[in-house]
Amino acid sequence: MGERYFQPEIETASREQIKAWQDERLVKQVRHVWDSVHYYRKKMEEKGLTPDDIKGTEDLHKLPFLSKYDLRDAYPYGLLGVPKDQVVRIHSTSGTTGKRVVAFYSQADVDLWSDCCARALTAAGATQEDVCQVSYGYGLFTGGMGLHDGSQKVGCMTVPMSSGNTERQIMFIRDLNATILCCTPSYAEYLGESMKEMGLTPDQIPLKAGIFGAEAWSEEMRRDIENTLGIKAYDIYGLTELSGPGVAFECSAQTGMHINEDHFIAEIIDPETGEVLPDGQQGELVFTAITKQAFPLLRYRTRDICVLSREKCPCGRTHVKMSKPRGRSDDMLIIRGVNVFPSQIETVLLNQGYPANYQIIVDRMNHTDTLDVQVEMTPEMFTDNMGEITQRQKKLVEGLRNMLGLTAKVTLVAPKSIVRSEGKAVRVIDKRKI
């Protein structure tokens, strides 16, 4: 069986063709942003730039960067690129200090995003014969609806499961003969373990492929999932700021993710100096969205550290490949697919009158990320009344849930027990073996 493409003329286009698209679309996009996004226009003006200075991708490096901080400063509508009546949807993810990032989509933006997801699904072998179970969360999170739209575009019978309720997940996979599964890798692993416990062998599980993303996972985890479920497991990459999953996706070669370069131009920069690095060198991934209308981010710093490769891919796709992110150039954690910044946790603690002395311990138990926030007890907080302390603990858990969108465990620890190294406390301990 040969490699299947959703849009072969694009996915296997010549490098010259891809560059021609990028040049043309970038010039047009810069003009669009200049005309409609005052926030970015100001940034360009500060550098003495006008749209005329950008004649093609060679000039991309001249443009100013955007970061999470800009998204916070411009919240909520500052980076909107179209009149509000053109916006048909939003998605949202957590920001650095509690202000969420809200991304806007016009109908055309939703369409190009679903094209990207459809390419990923097709690369994983999906056709209209398939039953695709989408077990990412639906809602503000991009995972659910992104893959859902992509799956429908491919013509799969799409099962909008959303996350949770493992028993029902397994029932639908078996009863409907689901062949494609989309969810986070840790949930895939959990589903696999659950089915194994039920005595199901891989040949009794109808699934043949899975698309797993939104969190870090290792090669070992991939093999593990592939063996328990009897499938081929594909990685997918994306971020809400750029639409969602599908910015890049893995092909059958499983040696990196093809970036959809007709929509997104990728650069690798030195996170310290901002200088563009040559292909093959490790650095921070920066994306420029050249087709998106409603949320047209130029040179957006993802903070993901990775490497780009233009080596010829056996799958036939010509688009550049990115490695799995090898780390972050900031302190963001991804816990159960949710972006978490230590600063958000600090904000909640301070709001509730706790000292800013805390430690975050992230671990993975039973294939699920756990978040434990340790807070030092102070004389001011302490009372002889157990119920009162427990109540306050609950309030903190509640506050963290509101801020982060996930449930954390709060542990009260003895004063001065949080390790301080050279005056600076170690804020995050990530014990996950990924």
Added chain:
Amino acid sequence: MSVKQISVFLENKTGSLSDMTQVLAENSIDMRAFSLAETSDFGIARIIVDDLYKTTTVLKDTGFVHTVSSVLAVAIPDVPGGLSQVLTVLKEEQVNVEYMYAFLGGKKNSAYMIFKVAGHHKAAAALTARGFRLVDQDELSEL
């Protein structure tokens, strides 16, 4: 008439109780009564000591979070139904018991209970009126 109790915050971790008692031992502090309340991740050690001032000072110096509160110490007739008699009085007075714990004094035939109640003075007055003996700090130190 009341007794001062020290409540100490203890992290739920191997050795944290031992660390506290060691501090008390090193400073020759004698505990008169002791009780431990715990949840799955922290505990409160409630102690009554011979020297309140010295104890709170060393706990502070060694970094133990603590607080001092007033509790009732009641001498209980060491006979069947002894505790029940005390609780009957509290029930009649509609006084809610938050927690209580027992300890044995040095004197023969007397048991003592520590009560933390909502309505300390009301309870103390009612118990005294009904002939129960409340123990004060000095007496407790000498037990």
